[in-house]
Amino acid sequence: MTQLSSRILGVLLHALLVLRRWGQGVLLCLAAVSGAHAQTAAKGDWPQRPIRMVVPFTAGGGSDIVARVLARPLSQELGQPVFIDNRPGAATVIGTQYVVRSVPDGHTLLLSGSTSFSINPALRKKLPYDPARDLAPIAIVARSSLALVGGKDTPWHSLPELIAAAKAHPGRIRYGTFGPGSGPHLAGEMLAAAAGIRLQAVPYRNTGQLAVALSAGEVDLGIEVAGALAPLVNAGRLHALAVFGAGRSGTLPGVRTLAEQGLPDATFEAWFGLAAPARTPAPVLDALSRAVTRAMDDAAVQANLRAQGMDPVTVGPEAFRKEAESEISRYRVQADRAGISLD
Structure with a gap:
């Protein structure tokens, strides 16, 4: 082996040794950072931003x-x-x-x-x-609780009246929800199954849209959290037919539950x-x-x-x-x- 070859080999061996030590150092640094991160969380230094x-x-x-x-x-x-x-x-x-x-x-x-x-x-x-x-x-x-409400001009003002109308006109009575699979949608279908009727679900984006739709007669019924609907009921813009909870709502105490009206399977x-x-x-x-x-x-x-x-x-x-x-x-x-x- 020539003197030049020996020098090249020596340089390569030295470089490999440096890379090995550098790699070990990186691993140690990463481990230290990870450990510090865990200690930060453990010490309660969270949250660090909004x-x-x-x-x-x-x-x-x-x-x-x-x-x-x-x-x-x-x-x-x-x-x-x-x-x-x-x-x-x-x-x-x-x-x-x-x-x-x-x-x-x-x-x-x-x-x-x-x-x-x-x-x-x-x-x-x-x-x-x-x-x-x-x-x-x-x-x-x-x-x-969710509440079942009708618009101001909706002709039925009690649950028995609604059920009788729905049986006379299957699938024609519409109720507003927040989309397929939402809580109000499921609650409406549970009510329909328990009462032996068919209702038509219509999706809306929020309580305001639903209230407007009820006032305009776009839908006949609405289902939403009782607390969100109570101001509209108390103002006479909507009338409540039932609440879905196991007990009465504190914001609509005079409205009977579905269970009280003979439909316990619709409780939601x-x-x-x-x-x-x-x-x-x-x-x-x-x-x-x-x-x-x-x-x-x-x-x-x-x-x-x-x-x-x-x-x-x-x-x-x-x-x-x-x-x-x-x-x-x-x-x-x-x-x-x-x-x-x-x-």
Whole structure:
């Protein structure tokens, strides 16, 4: 081997040794960064920027009401602004999918009704995500009854009158919902199945559109969270025929439940929960759970929710998950019985 070849070989060997040491250094640095990241989360150095609370409905509905009541006390607990991001569409699929695909660092959350967590997976086999797998439940924070209302000029002012008219004109009575697979849609089909009638569902984007449609006679009935409809009922613009909950609504105490009127199988309770993307670090989820609990313990927050027609609750992650799973099983049976198919 020539002297030049020996020198080249020596240079190559030295370069390989340097690369090896450099690679080991990079691995050590990556491990250190990863460890520091975990320690940061464990030490509670989260959140580091404003938190986005995605509501998969337009402003003014039940989920939006709950989100806006919760945002301020949650911001105070976490030391960062919490802002509402309304992303409506496809019976909450658009907004929910946005959260599922977000970075799981606790800075993007989902505040939605049971439509996102139990109704959609019960009625849709082709969801682009699995809520049980792709979302980490934090807490159920409120419950509310849905109300069945008619427009000011709707000719029936009682549930028996409505049922008699629906039997006389099958499929001609229309009720407004927030789209196929939404809570009001399922509740309407449960009512129809229990009463032995056929109704026609018509989708609207929000409570305001539904109220206008009822006033104009575009639809005969509307189904929405009782708290959102109560001001319109109390003002005489709508009249209430029934509430779907197991008990009467605090905002419409004079309106009887469907169970009280002989239709217990149509009972439906709306609830609202907060969740994060799956794979959000456990310390962050724990911090969120504690912050939500403290926020919901505030008497002013509870009073605000009750004034909006909501019952404040704090149901933890495991009970949240079990409730959603139980409802999925129940709603699948009811959807099959009512012939509801959304795929």
